[in-house]
Amino acid sequence: MIRLLAFCVLAMAAYLWVFWQHLKGRGWPHSTSDARRQSLRVAPLTRKAWRWALLAGGAATVSLRALADVSRRLSTRPEAGLISPDELNQYPQVTVLSLLLMMAIAAGIVEEAAFRGYMQVPLEQTYGSMAAILVVGAVFSLA
16 A cells, blocks of 8 residues: 555656646747746745745645534535545555645646646736736636
């Protein structure tokens, strides 16, 4: 089981690395390299920005989990909610943590590239920053 998990995590990490390299403009087709690089619009963050982002993300995760637990308790169909901690306890912790971490990384890479880069850049060029941020935020919240 652990070998399969390690293989899955490594395979996904390799896929995400290739995906990211492609979005950064590397690889085929070379005719779209500049457009892909510009649409991705990635810039390194400072340590201070990383700390604040991790703090905000952690607080949001804890808040979302608490809201989900309260919602499940108030619901007439609590079994339709998120997976309960009791259900997760039947799997090894390394399995649960590895899968959750890989899902978070994959979602972060794909969502940021798609929404903040490829969707927001053309909207900013056409309608300006404020309108682009509002539209992308609304679409992201619906997604």
